[in-house]
Amino acid sequence: MSLRRAFVGSLSSDGGGVVAEAPRVPLRGIARRFWPYARPYRPLLALTLLAVMVAPVVDAAQIWLFKLLVDDVVIPRTLEPLWWLAAAYLGLTVASGVVGYVDDLLGDWLGGRFSLDLRTDLFRHLQRQSPAFFEGRRTGDLVARLTGDVGAVEGFVLSGPVDAVANLMRILLFAGLLAYLNWRLALVAAVTVPLFGWVAQSFSARIRAASRERRRRSGSMTALAEEGLSAVALVQAARREGGEADRFHREGEAILRAQLSGTRLRALYGPAVDLIEVAGALAVVLVGVWEMQQGRLSVGGLLAFMTYLTQLFEPVRSMGSLLTGLHYAAAGAERVLEVLDTPPAVTDRPDARPMSRARGVVDLRDVTLRYPGALRPALDGVSLRVDPGETVALVGASGSGKSTLMRLLLRYMDADHGAVTLDGTDVRDLRLHDLRRNVALVAQETVLLDGTVAQNIALAHPNASRERIEAAARAADAHGFIAALPEGYGTALGQRGARLSGGQRQRISIARALVAGAPVLVLDEPTTGLDAAAAARLRAPLRRLAAGRAAIIASHDLEWVRTADRIVVMDAGRIVEQGTHEALLARAGRYAHLWAARGTEAG
Numbered sequence: 312m313s314l315r316r317a318f319v320g321s322l323s324s325d326g327g328g329v330v331a332e333a334p335r336v337p338l339r340g341i342a343r344r345f346w347p348y349a350r351p352y353r354p355l356l357a358l359t360l361l362a363v364m365v366a367p368v369v370d371a372a373q374i375w376l377f378k379l380l381v382d383d384v385v386i387p388r389t390l391e392p393l394w395w396l397a398a399a400y401l402g403l404t405v406a407s408g409v410v411g412y413v414d415d416l417l418g419d420w421l422g423g424r425f426s427l428d429l430r431t432d433l434f435r436h437l438q439r440q441s442p443a444f445f446e447g448r449r450t451g452d453l454v455a456r457l458t459g460d461v462g463a464v465e466g467f468v469l470s471g472p473v474d475a476v477a478n479l480m481r482i483l484l485f486a487g488l489l490a491y492l493n494w495r496l497a498l499v500a501a502v503t504v505p506l507f508g509w510v511a512q513s514f515s516a517r518i519r520a521a522s523r524e525r526r527r528r529s530g531s532m533t534a535l536a537e538e539g540l541s542a543v544a545l546v547q548a549a550r551r552e553g554g555e556a557d558r559f560h561r562e563g564e565a566i567l568r569a570q571l572s573g574t575r576l577r578a579l580y581g582p583a584v585d586l587i588e589v590a591g592a593l594a595v596v597l598v599g600v601w602e603m604q605q606g607r608l609s610v611g612g613l614l615a616f617m618t619y620l621t622q623l624f625e626p627v628r629s630m631g632s633l634l635t636g637l638h639y640a641a642a643g644a645e646r647v648l649e650v651l652d653t654p655p656a657v658t659d660r661p662d663a664r665p666m667s668r669a670r671g672v673v674d675l676r677d678v679t680l681r682y683p684g685a686l687r688p689a690l691d692g693v694s695l696r697v698d699p700g701e702t703v704a705l706v707g708a709s710g711s712g713k714s715t716l717m718r719l720l721l722r723y724m725d726a727d728h729g730a731v732t733l734d735g736t737d738v739r740d741l742r743l744h745d746l747r748r749n750v751a752l753v754a755q756e757t758v759l760l761d762g763t764v765a766q767n768i769a770l771a772h773p774n775a776s777r778e779r780i781e782a783a784a785r786a787a788d789a790h791g792f793i794a795a796l797p798e799g800y801g802t803a804l805g806q807r808g809a810r811l812s813g814g815q816r817q818r819i820s821i822a823r824a825l826v827a828g829a830p831v832l833v834l835d836e837p838t839t840g841l842d843a844a845a846a847a848r849l850r851a852p853l854r855r856l857a858a859g860r861a862a863i864i865a866s867h868d869l870e871w872v873r874t875a876d877r878i879v880v881m882d883a884g885r886i887v888e889q890g891t892h893e894a895l896l897a898r899a900g901r902y903a904h905l906w907a908a909r910g911t912e913a914g
């Protein structure tokens with residue numbers, strides 16, 4: 312297994328600067344936390360360890376055969392021992408091939424399995440997080456944790472330790488053989504090798520610092536690119552293209568500088584190391600020839616000695632960088648752990664109750680919720696009951712808590728006080744999946760997934776028949792434009808459905824809710840962002856969708872709101888008025904005020 316593979320993953324990950332550092336975790340804690348991912352593969356891991364321990368033995372034996380070849384065949388010029396030497400050579404070569412094959416294949420297999428298991432777990436964990444979790448984080452950073460940092464963990468738990476065992480074995484064995492061949496000569500080596508190790512170590516620390524800086528910078532560059540590209544329309548509208556490109560260029564300059572300083576170090580490192588190696592070899596030759604004159608060393612012995620010595624440098628060097636790399640890999644592990652250790656804000660209770668189909672009686676009882684860090688509650692003692700077949704319109708100024716109320720119904724988060732109930736059961740006592748099966752959401756902005764129109768409509772019921780999908784699309788007034796698409800229902804929608812207009816997207820979203828067929832319906836400003844004509848066109852589909860369900864619809868479209876069974880007016884997290892359009896007008900309160908002011912607002 313190569314050292315490079317062990318740590319190359321961590322190089323590509325994002326970190327520093329734009330993204331906050333993860334909390335520190337002691338090395339032992341990291342090992343303990345990730346060991347379970349390696350545990351199922353223990354037998355194979357043992358086999359890999361065996362292979363990497365046998366490999367140096369085979370190498371050492373081959374070099375020893377070379378010594379015998381020189382001393383017993385070449386110098387005396389006899390052919391006799393050649394036959395068994397040749398047979399042993401061939402045998403060892405085959406053995407070394409087998410060991411190398413096992414080591415390479417098993418190493419890759421183990422590392423790959425480990426990473427895949429961990430990555431999938433991490434992804435699964437991320438999928439269970441509530442929307443608030445993602446609001447506070449950069450997607451690019453999470454992707455980096457899923458990819459590069461998982462690779463770093465693998466280096467830490469598997470390939471790193473395996474490499475360490477392989478190196479240690481080689482160092483001990485070869486050093487022992489040096490002493491066995493000639494201890495006086497071994498003393499000379501005992502000066503060279505540590506000197507070499509020290510130089511290699513100090514260089515590698517600096518090279519690492521440079522590449523860490525480069526990695527951090529390229530993390531920010533990725534973040535900038537991601538932001539700049541996804542918000543390109545905004546950037547152009549604000550005429551910020553030049554400024555964005557300048558920032559991009561500056562980060563690129565910094566990367567280049569870090570890269571060049573790394574290259575300079577590496578370029579110096581080669582000659583410095585060569586110098587030590589050559590000086591060491593010359594010293595060994597000097598002392599070695601003296602020892603030969605004294606009859607304490609054969610020609611083959613000296614050659615074997617020099618070979619062992621040169622082969623000792625690499626494991627010593629790589630041992631040093633393994634140690635430095637340890638902390639480096641630990642940083643990646645900490646970033647993975649930070650996510651894994653964040654429990655989803657909302658989970659099933661162990662004794663959560665199943666619920667097949669609800670009647671659809673929604674009841675909020677004195678619900679209060681304050682977002683973490685917010686000064687005042689977003690919902691403050693809200694009580695609201697909605698019965699099946701009833702359509703309730705939520706109106707209120709921006710920030711009055713309408714979306715928050717809806718998030719509670721889907722349990723994207725839980726109330727601090729009070730309770731949200733469905734058919735009289737606290738939603739916290741229900742299984743999340745059952746709750747969400749019974750509550751369909753149409754959000755302000757429709758998110759379309761990569762897939763066909765039909766797949767997008769049948770999101771909640773992937774096995775829905777084509778008839779059912781089409782019926783839903785007709786009811787949602789979407790069939791017409793879908794049929795006009797190049798491949799109708801089979802047309803692939805790009806991510807976010809950029810090819811559809813806002814109103815078309817909303818109609819797909821309504822069709823989606825129709826297919827879901829939940830008894831409770833939550834619509835968060837389904838017509839915001841649409842022009843008056845498109846909004847008007849949604850009214851009939853929305854009415855068809857709400858029919859027969861308990862529907863809660865936040866809307867600024869007062870023409871639509873007036874037709875609701877009940878209108879609930881919110882302000883600063885409280886319900887301040889409720890009743891029918893007529894009743895509220897008669898009250899001459901806030902709703903009447905809103906109604907009088909309608910149309911004077913642009914758009």
Ligand SMILES: Nc1ncnc2c1ncn2[C@@H]1O[C@H](COP(=O)(O)OP(=O)(O)OP(=O)(O)O)[C@@H](O)[C@H]1O
Pocket residue numbers: 443446682683685689707708709710711712713714715716
């Ligand atoms: N994720 C969040 N973290 C902290 N505070 C939040 C968060 N989301 C909303 N808030 C705050 O909670 C309050 C209610 O917000 P909410 O989104 O529910 O209002 P809204 O009535 O839906 O407004 P709009 O009409 O603009 O959609 C606001 O003061 C808002 O700033």
Ligand SMILES: [Mg+2]
Pocket residue numbers: 713714715835
């Ligand atoms: Mg809102």
